[in-house]
Amino acid sequence: MFSFFKIVCLVICIGWLPCRGQQVVVTKNPLQLADQYFAAGEYYTAAYLYEQILNPPANTPKDEVFPVYSKRGRPGYIIPKNITRQSILYKQAESYRLAHYWPQADSVYKKCPDYIDALYWMALCERSLGHYEEAAANLRQYLEATNPNKQYLEAAEKEWATLQYIKKQLARPDTVLTHIRKLNVPDSYEKGTFAVTPLTGNQYLVSKTKSDSPIVKGYNPNNSHLFQAVLENDSLTGVTQLPLSSADPLINQGAANSSANGNNIYFTQWQKLNGRTISNIYITRLVNGSWSAPQLVNGINTSGYSSKQPVCTPDGKYLYFASDRPGGTGGFDIWYAQLHEDGSVGEPENAGRTINTEGDEQAPFYHADSKTLVFSTNGRPGMGGFDLFSAQGNTITWSTPTNLGYPVNSSRDDVYFYALEKNTLLSDALIGSDRGSGCCLETYRINKLPKHNRMTGVVLDTKTHKPIPDANVVLTTPDGKTTQTTTDINGNYSFDSVDNSFNNHQLVVTKQYYRDTAAMVTIAKTDNTNLLTDQHINTDILLEKKFVLRPENVVTVYFDFDMYNLKKEAVRKLDSVYNVLLEIPAATLQISGYTDGKGSNEYNAILSDRRARACAEYFIQKGIAASRITFESFGSCCPLEMELINGRDNPDGRSKNRRALINITKD
Known part of the structure; x- marks a missing residue:
């Protein structure tokens, strides 16, 4: 049954007769009258009149505006014998459906078993209501029926694909990232709220329906108008x-957008002419604090065709809009035109076949920060009705449009979109949708959390390129925060919930027997196939082995005070090492140089380096490849003997600290 609001609207509508192109001639035949309202597109009233015919009330006043009954207390109209009750029910179901009264339409279609196409329309209504299993059952029955009177076989196959798409969308794991709720707006349930876009500050333009007062006989008092409101949290106030x-009582106004400088508002005006809705784009200018009288925007409106839903790009260079003007690819297409400083526009250009289809594309919006065009279309696979799609690019080149998916889209019409700049597209957005139980499109707020981010990488040995397990990896962010982990058996590490830009992030890797290594994060590639987590793969980190001093493989040579030349005893020892290198081609050397404690740290660092180099150069001169030798200097850091005993100098101890250690690695 009708909601209270819908009943009131129908009672109001009964009090007026459509005029001009949609005028209905009052006759004494109620069925003809209902059919005339249906033909004029007044589906609310038609559904009500069909109900009066099918189920007349017990008492009807003589002065009924529409003389459905001739006498009080009993029906004055008898359905002709050549017209079945079920045929009228089917017309009533069509009226409810075309008026988007989905529960009523579904209920009445069920009373029309003689009409095979009722199964198809039942499935469409049930899909719109979110009853997907019932919709699939009715659609399967329709597709499998052998009845030759089926008129919507191709449409039914597309609807089946829609149900399969919905099933996949509902199973997406990333839906948990999206929070969606309806804006709190006074009278939104009864009068709708759509095309919410910013005006200035926290002031927004809003399109709503209102009953014009006083009600004048001869036109529908319920028209769309432009409003101004304050957006605070999830509420539109004031x-x-x-x-x-507007001098014409039939004019509707809405779907507006402010220019980048805030001095102009472009908006849509529309009305019904000869049963067809014609829309045009107008401009109003801010003059001395007030909005000027609307003027038609020359160049983008075409006589006999519709142009609507204008939106300005944030840089003030282009005006996007929807139009069914000649030169398009189907019904309504997305078009754009250059904006001039005085508010006028250039010659319109079609956005092209990458964007436009043979169906309808409407309500464009351009998000400059992400270079993304968002629009609504019924010409691509989706969840049913109009779905919101996005495509990255510019006025000339676009990527293939992508469905924004559930829960941004619903099984009904999702039409208008607006998102804040300097944010990701869905982090804070507004959409228009009729997914609720209200009369019209309402506005919903969307906040989608970013996907989880994981940075992974691998730590390898510099020479062997084998993975290094149990290495300690510390990630430091630009603000100094650190996170620590350890590589697994395959040398892999990972960090979760990090900034996906990774700018100026540093990794420090430490492992016993290896040199400490610091490196800036450099992402080699990103895997975003997982719907919940983007995996950013860092370049490989290579660790070089340090000196590993094992007593059984260490040869020690000594130096005179403040000297780095090799003594005879030192040469003899080095020759023995040389022989090992010849016998074992895979063997390598690690040489470390040391000094005693006399002298400054700076001087001792240089001296110990010279001692280590002297040993290395000896082997190189004898033909050992430099790649097999590494060396490092430690200054006076690591004395083996005490250099002072009871406060007295210990020359013998000092002599043993003036050394170089040659470690032979045989593996």
Whole structure:
């Protein structure tokens, strides 16, 4: 049954007769009258009149505006014998469906078993209501039926694909990242709220329906108008109508957008002419604090066709809009035109076949920060009705549009979109949708959390390129925060919930017997196939082995005070090492140089380096490849003997500290 609001609207509508192109001639035949309202596109009233015919009330006043009954207390109209009750029910179901009264339409279609196409329309209504299993059952029955009177076989196959798409969307694990709720707006349930876009500061433009007063006989008093409101958290408050004059009571105004400088508002005006809705784009200018009388925007409106839903790019260079003007690819297409400083526009250009289809594309929005065009279309696979799609690019080149998916899209119409700049597209966005139980499109707020980010990498040995397990890896962010982990058996490490830009992040890797290594994070590639987590793969980190001093493989040579030349005893020892290198080609040397404690740290560092180099150069001169030799200097850091005993100098101890250690690695 009708909601209270819908009943009131129908009662109001009964009090007026459509005029001009949608005028209905009152006759004494109620069925003809209902059919005329249906043909005029007044589906609310038609559904009500069909109900009066099918289920007349017990008492009807003589002065009924529409003389459905001739006498009080009993029906004055008898359905002709050549017209079945079920045929009227089917018309009533069509009226409910076209008016988007999905529960009522579904209920009445069920009373029409003689109409095979009722199964298809039942499935569509049930899909719109979110009853997907019932929709699939009815659609399967329709597709498998052998009835030759089926008119919507191709559409039914597309609807089946829609149900399969919905099933996949509902199973997506990343839906948990998206939080969506309806904006709190006064009278939104009864009058709708759509095309919410910023005006200035926290002031927003809003399109809503209102009953014009006083109600004048001869036109529908319920029209769309532009309002101004304050957006605070999830509520629109202080909703006041924008004073845009219009002499014609049939004019609707809405779907507006402010220019980048805030001095102009472009908006849509529309009305029904000869049963067809014609839309045009107008401009109003801010003059001395007030909005000027609307003027038609020359160049983008075409006589006999519709242009609507204008939106300005943030840089003020282009105006995007939807139009069914000649030169498009289907019904309504996305078009754009250059914006001039005075508010006028250039010659419109079609956004191209990458964006536009043979169906309808509407309500464009351009998000400059992500270079993304968002629009609504019923010409691509989706969840049913109009779905929101996005494509990256510019006015000339676009990527293939992508469905924004559930829960951004629903099984009904999702049309308008707006997102804040300097944010990711869905981190804070507004959409228009009729997914609720209200009369019209309402506005919903979307906040999608970013995907989980994981940075991974591997630590390898410099020479062997084998993975290094149990290495300690510390990640430091630019603000100094550190996170620590350890490589696994395959040398892999990972860090979760890190900034996906990774700018100026540093890794420090430490492992016993290896040199400590610091490196800036450099992402080699990103794997974003997982719907919940983006994996950013860092370049490999290579660790070089340090000196590993094992007594059984260490040869020690000594030096005179403040000297780095090799003594005879030292040469003899080095020759023995040389022989090992010849016998074992895989063997390598690690040489470390030391000094006693006399002299400054700076001087001792240089001296110990010279001692280590002297040993290395001896082997190189004898033909050992430099790649087999590494050396390091330690100064006076590591004395083997005490250099002072009871405060007295110990020359013998000092002599043993003036040394170089040659470690032979045989593996």
